[in-house]
Structures are given as C-alpha cells and as structure tokens.
Ligand SMILES: [Zn+2]
C-alpha cells in the first residue's frame with residue numbers, strides 16, 4: 559500500500575489540477591491518493607486577507623468538494639482509491655463555524671488540522687519574515703504555535719495533525735526551553751486520539767528534515783500516535799517525494815502500519 563494524503567491543487571496554492579495530481583500519484587504507484595487543499599476560515603480580517611493568496615476562499619469550499627467528487631468518480635478503482643480531504647487552519651474563536659461548514663459535506667474523508675499562523679504572523683510564508691526576529695520573538699512564535707496545536711487537539715475537528723514542528727521551516731529550531739511544551743502537545747495528540755503525519759516536504763526546505771524531527775517522531779511512536787507519510791505536494795513531481803527514506807525510517811522504528819481514512823473512519827493498513 560502506498561498512500562499520499564496531503565496534496566494541494568490549483569484550488570489553493572498547488573500548481574496542477576486535482577485530476578493532474580491524482581494521475582501523477584497513480585503513475586507513481588500510489589494506491590490511495592487524497593487531495594487536501596487549504597481552507598482558512600479566519601475570524602481575523604488581517605489573516606483572512608493574507609490567506610487569500612494561498613488558500614481557497616471559504617465560499618468556494620462546496621465547489622471544491624464537487625470538483626474533487628468529479629475526479630473521484632472518474633479515477634477511482636479498487637486499485638486506486640481517491641480520497642477527499644481538506645487542510646483546515648485552526649482558530650479557537652470560530653471553531654464552531656468551521657465544524658459546521660465541514661459537517662455539511664459528509665463526502666469528506668479526512669480533515670488535516672493545521673496552523674500556519676501565530677497571531678497574524680505567517681509561520682511558513684518567507685524566511686524574510688523570520689530574519690528580523692530575535693531569539694525571544696522566535697520563541698514567542700513557537701509558543702503561540704504550540705498552544706494552537708493543543709487547541710487543534712482539544713477542538714476535535716481533524717483526523718490528523720499536519721507538519722507538527724512547522725516553525726522550524728526556515729531554520730528556527732524548537733527552542734530547548736519549549737521542549738517540555740512539545741511533550742505536552744504530544745501527550746495532547748495522544749489523548750485526543752488523532753493521528754499525525756510524517757511530512758516529507760521539510761527535506762526540501764531550509765530546515766532540511768521532515769516534519770516532525772526524528773526526536774519528536776520517536777516520542778510520538780513511543781506514545782503510540784498513529785502515523786502516515788505525506789508529501790505536502792504542491793506539484794505533480796512531489797506526490798511521493800522522499801517517501802522511501804521516510805518509510806524506511808518508520809520501518810526501522812518498528813512501525814508496520816499506517817492510517818487510511820474513509821469518511822473520517824480510520825483504519826490501519828500495512829506500511830508495505
Ligand atoms: Zn500546511
């Protein structure tokens with residue numbers, strides 16, 4: 559089994575259509591492909607306007623689901639399963655609106671819980687945003703971010719957590735002072751019962767490692783958090799990027815199963 563559940567299309571910040579992404583995945587040997595474009599339903603007008611450049615507009619979410627259903631009906635076979643997902647940012651202030659919106663579409667197989675904002679700071683937008691920040695400011699962003707991920711767990715709106723240590727993207731690694739907080743977040747994920755991805759996109763970013771780091775991943779494994787490997791692909795060439803490396807690392811850590819999702823039901827399937 560080869561699953562790839564975190565992929566973007568031109569509905570958000572990807573460079574190819576849903577259909578092109580799915581066909582590329584099929585060509586690459588993926589047996590279960592999921593599309594998961596960005597949805598940012600922010601209560602903050604500054605965030606909403608920033609997100610408009612890389613996320614779908616909330617009002618077209620229904621059209622996105624319909625477009626994904628069309629590709630599903632064309633391409634799905636027993637050997638190639640097509641799943642419909644969404645990567646939805648968490649905002650405590652309007653989580654009920656987000657939940658209500660997602661609940662309108664029972665065709666959705668999974669929701670990826672994410673945060674790309676600390677306040678209105680865009681965590682993964684550009685290294686230039688991080689450069690003027692001193693250590694204390696970087697630590698503050700990490701702290702706000704980790705609080706948000708705890709909120710994601712408590713809110714119970716998602717099936718798995720995206721790129722857990724995203725603020726390291728441009729090189730600002732998790733400060734030592736916040737390692738106990740990361741442990742709390744891992745405990746929260748474990749208690750909430752949601753899964754977590756190993757996101758291989760990080761290997762192509764300045765941080766040069768997947769999300770989360772080996773150290774965090776080993777803690778997640780020790781806590782029994784269900785895992786899956788994703789590429790966070792924004793182009794057809796990326797749907798299985800660095801999968802062999804990540805899958806080998808999981809195997810070496812004793813992992814034999816990964817998650818699949820059908821209408822929010824999680825099932826463990828063989829890693830190989
Ligand atoms: Zn993301």
Ligand SMILES: [Zn+2]
Nearest residue numbers: 564566645790
């Ligand atoms: Zn993504």
